[in-house]
Amino acid sequence: MSDKKIKVTLVKSVIGTKQSHRATVRGLGLRRLxxxxxxxxxxxxxxxxNKVSYLVKCEG
Incomplete structure (x- = not known):
């Protein structure tokens, strides 16, 4: 396995989103905006x- 990393930032609030999407954001380790x-x-x-792409920003 390679040791490549991705930096993920929560840029939109999870308020009003599906419960499964909130769980995915938590699963990624993101806690707050x-x-x-x-x-x-x-x-x-x-x-x-990819599932919560509308909530997060991703950098290579």
Whole structure:
């Protein structure tokens, strides 16, 4: 496995979103607005980011 990282930032509030999308944001480790985390670049993480792409900003 490569050691590539993705920086993910929550840029939109989860208020009013589906419960499963809120759970996905929490699963990514994001707690509050403008909170950023660095995650491993795996297909699982990419899928989670894709699911809530309208809430997060992703940097390579």
């Amino acid at each position: 403008n909170h950023s985390v660095e995650l491993a670049d795996t297909p699982e993480v990419r899928g989670m980011i």
